[in-house]
Amino acid sequence: MKPYTLTIRFRETDEYEAEVGAFMRDLSKHTDKSKNRFIIDLIGDYMKRSEQEQQEKAIIEKLRKMIREELQGFAVANPDSEDKSEMTEDEEAANAASVLDDLELFC
Incomplete structure (x- = not known):
């Protein structure tokens, strides 16, 4: 096999x-x-x-897909239902922030 040759020119007019x-x-x-x-x-x-x-991007995309699939299995709470949560608004906000922080670790 013939060696591959490459010529590189560096323009002195370009600072980089x-x-x-x-x-x-x-x-x-x-x-x-x-x-x-x-x-x-x-x-x-x-x-x-x-x-x-590329491999890391593929792994991250697989993780995102798995998380989405798992999250689809959870029931979404209906805010108009009679069964109200015992958590205060501050506790709910802290819980939501915690869930978002956990999701950001995977994204």
Whole structure:
């Protein structure tokens, strides 16, 4: 298989690109890696991180789906019903805030 070659240009007119270009020029001063190995490792780490982020997003979405399914099983209280809760308004607000905090941990 023929090696894949990539040429990178850093525009000196762009402040960010000029800074990155200067870093690459002086790379041997910062690390014992070659520029080639540095770029390959950088791209490889980016690929791994992207894959990990996709897996994490999939897990979070599964958790959200499971929570939604479980919450659908709970009966919604009818505020007009005769069976009034013994909790005060402050207790109800604290309870609702606690439930929301717990849900935010999963989202």
